[in-house]
Amino acid sequence: AFFWLMSLLLSSLIWFIAVKASDPRDEPLQKGLLIFGVMFSVLLQEAFRFLYYKLLRKAIEGLVALSEDGCSPISIQQMAYVAGMGFGLMSGTFSMINLLADALGPGTVGIHGDSQLYFLTSAFMTMVLIFLHTFWGILFFHGCEHRCWWEITAVVIMHLAVSGSTFCNPLYMGSLVPSYLLMATAATWAYLLSGGSAQNLRRFLLCKF
């Protein structure tokens, strides 16, 4: 969570500087700057995820060196899951919490002609992002562990795609549907990477062990 926060800080610093340095009345420029800000932020988040991976790697090496039976009490996959979830929770909270606070107060959604489904779609979008961050965490760390660079690039491209799809808002078909499809893909991929299989799933669902 802290690392996500740092990446957010840096990316907003860059955007802020860019905005202050430009003309505030030029609408397309502002929009362009915003898009640039979003993409840059995505790249920074992935960079910080990588830095976090490096830090955790060092920590695991330390734990292994100190432990009595040569393996650390927490595995890298567990760390990947927790890291992804931390990223996701922080990202989700930052997106949602002001909305939730405003939702408590009096008001009408979309009274000025905006979409009336604002709160609902925000909630769904946040949920899909939190899940996605968790799965991306697992995929990313797995890619770093086994040096599969294409897994890492796939994660980055997926993140860019999801963020880019939100530019279609308020045309919610263009953003929610692809995001959920991507989430399903990432979920199955992460599940398979963590050692799951169709058989495991069936046994779990039918409660046979």
Place this chain on the structure above:
Amino acid sequence: MITFMNNSDSEEEPCNERTSLMSAESPPVPSYQDGLPASEAGEAQAHRKRRTGGSRSPNNIADGDMSDSGVPVRESALENEEEELTLKYGAKHVIMLFVPVTLCMIVVVATIKSVRFYTEKNGQLIYTPFSEDTPSVGQRLLNSVLNTIIMISVIVVMTVFLVLLYKYRCYKFIHGWLILSSLMLLFLFTYIYLGEVLKTYNVAMDYPTLFLVIWNFGAVGMICIHWKGPLQLQQAYLIMISALMALVFIKYLPEWSAWVILGAISIYDLMAVLCPKGPLRMLVETAQERNEPIFPALIYSSAMMWTVGMAKPDTAARGPSRQTWDAAEDGRENHRSPSHTDSQMSETNSPVPTRPITSFEELEEEERGVKLGLGDFIFYSVLVGKAAATASGDWNTTLACFVAILIGLCLTLLLLAVFKKALPALPISITFGLVFYFSTDNLVRPFMDTLASHQLYI
């Protein structure tokens, strides 16, 4: 308000004592934070016992547990085990401190966001005499710096006074002072807090009920904090009085002064604990020399310490198994005895040499808690509360400060596990908190607001 200004005299005293004790702990208790000489003494004793045990092993044929031949090998293996246990239980202690700090902050933020009283400006404390309602920025800055200087010097004087009293063994005076201040906190401030909360939610309460509630709350609080009581109740009371104190600070410190004071007090903390002549360091060292715990009303501790009498008899009969030890411990858990007073756990560190040491050490480690000064709680909550009160109604800033403080606390505890001596808990957390507050408020907020208005996600 005049009444508050008059009362603030004695109200400030407790805050000063509390701020002065950071990450300090009762010395004989070989707990995780400070008290390094005590724990070192304990461990040195254990080492010595192990060494004698090790050197006896070639002669001791009947002893099946000593399979190691080389003494140095055994020692380094034990050191590694100790370090590993240190790290493992270090993580546990971090969590044990996260919970109370989070609870305190939640209470403060919830109160700030709902009860209007604590965000209204109704006068200032006499410790911050310069007003901030000046027209120019420079004048305002100057006033806040002057306020800070006065406040910090008051705190320094109070701390030095406390250390002198402690050094010259004026225990009765100190105890009287502490009792008076916690009386005021528990009764007066709770009364005001309850009054404001009831006003906010428009709930009527008659005076007899109020008297009953506050009397019970205060009396049980006094007993729990200064005498004996269930550990969790004591922790709850300490959290509540920290929150109340933090709320008072948030209300009565003017804006810029509060931020400058937070910065200055973390610098003061750093110096007071680490410099050889620092008052806090002298306090901790004197307490360690005399083998006494530091006053219970000023420290939050996360675990109980068992008294010696119960542990000793078992060492002889410990041959059979670890189970008897565990059962005895469990039996004792049902009769909780007071925490901070005389526990000479370091003396129990004389394990039977023929036994594997790790089990005993594990139990000991589990019982060692981490101790954090109440001043730390108060200033963390002041930072987060101020962020909640003044950050243009933005929750992101509050959240960012909260995460920053917790990460700072983690780092401090990590350093504690590495250095094993009393460390100041304020500097790292407050620095992170301040950096994140100002940067989130000015940089991240416009960015996130623009994103949210276009419903873009990053």
